[in-house]
Amino acid sequence: MGQIVGGFATSHVLFSPESVEAEAERVLQGMTEIRSRLHALKPDVLVIAGSDHANNFTLRQQVTLAVGVADEYVPLGDMGIAQTPFRGHRDFGESLARYAAECGFDLVQVEEVRPDHGMALTKLAVDPTDLIPTVLIYINSNMPVPPSPARSFALGDVLRKMVNNARSGSERVVVVGSGGMSHWLRVPGQGRIAADFDRRFLNAMVEGHSDVLARLSTEELENETGNGGLELTAWLLMAGSLGRAVGEIIYYEPIKKWDTGMGGVQLFATPEDS
Numbered sequence: 001m002g003q004i005v006g007g008f009a010t011s012h013v014l015f016s017p018e019s020v021e022a023e024a025e026r027v028l029q030g031m032t033e034i035r036s037r038l039h040a041l042k043p044d045v046l047v048i049a050g051s052d053h054a055n056n057f058t059l060r061q062q063v064t065l066a067v068g069v070a071d072e073y074v075p076l077g078d079m080g081i082a083q084t085p086f087r088g089h090r091d092f093g094e095s096l097a098r099y100a101a102e103c104g105f106d107l108v109q110v111e112e113v114r115p116d117h118g119m120a121l122t123k124l125a126v127d128p129t130d131l132i133p134t135v136l137i138y139i140n141s142n143m144p145v146p147p148s149p150a151r152s153f154a155l156g157d158v159l160r161k162m163v164n165n166a167r168s169g170s171e172r173v174v175v176v177g178s179g180g181m182s183h184w185l186r187v188p189g190q191g192r193i194a195a196d197f198d199r200r201f202l203n204a205m206v207e208g209h210s211d212v213l214a215r216l217s218t219e220e221l222e223n224e225t226g227n228g229g230l231e232l233t234a235w236l237l238m239a240g241s242l243g244r245a246v247g248e249i250i251y252y253e254p255i256k257k258w259d260t261g262m263g264g265v266q267l268f269a270t271p272e273d274s
Helices: 022-039 090-102 117-126 147-167 195-206 217-224 227-240
Strands: 001-010 045-050 065-066 108-110 134-139 172-178 247-253 260-268
Touching: 001 022, 001 117, 001 147, 001 227, 001 247, 022 117, 022 247, 022 260, 045 227, 065 090, 090 108, 090 134, 090 147, 108 217, 117 172, 134 147, 134 227, 147 172, 147 227, 172 227, 195 217, 195 227, 195 247, 195 260, 217 227, 227 260
Parallel strands: 001 172, 045 134, 045 172, 065 108
Antiparallel strands: 001 260, 065 134, 247 260
16 A cells, blocks of 8 residues: 655745845745655655635636646746646546545546646745656635535545555655645735634644644634635645644744745654554
8 A cells, every 4th residue: 555654734925035034034944844854755746735826716617626637737927936847646636536536525637727826836845846746636715615624634534545545555645735824815804813823723733633623614714814724724634644643843933024824834644644
């Protein structure tokens, strides 16, 4: 059977460091540390779970959950990200879609997508030279009705079972949740950061209580973290893929100028997860 050898989560924006140089440097160093730790696990497949910001999925097609099945992705190029293609993993994506369907998850298979910063910045941060074929799992957090924290956590468990039961015994997989933390975007409250909740969320996750976080309702999560904080469902998918794993907070910075709490964690795989 295959093995999920570790999981990470990280915010997926970087803005001007002007006037917040120290905080921005700590965020950048945190992302660099995630990259180093991820590559030390020697993964064969990188799974990134995150959101699209109404660039590929719009009100014309309100996709709830999707998996990329392309051989290659060309970033959209927003946030100054170079439009340099990176490798997909069609076989893994299609395997997940098939396995998930048997578990009650109908994942839309997407091929002609241009990953915006929600996926592309994370890929650039953790694998800038495209050493690892990458699978994208899209979780709607922008349009009604987003999957609940519990649903996202459960999909992570499906991913774990798929890797364990349907993939090669030599295949090593790392899962990264992309997005968050608290931020209110283009709604009343923009500029607010729920730093206390962010820290409670981080502590619960690394202490092995992600299943408790998954019991939050969508409304509770949004009330606590803003509409942008719904991206934490991607963190919960990652956590679900590792069961009750414990981990370590790698960085956290509430950056008022960026209107967001910036955070990153690692969860450690255990024999029970594999």
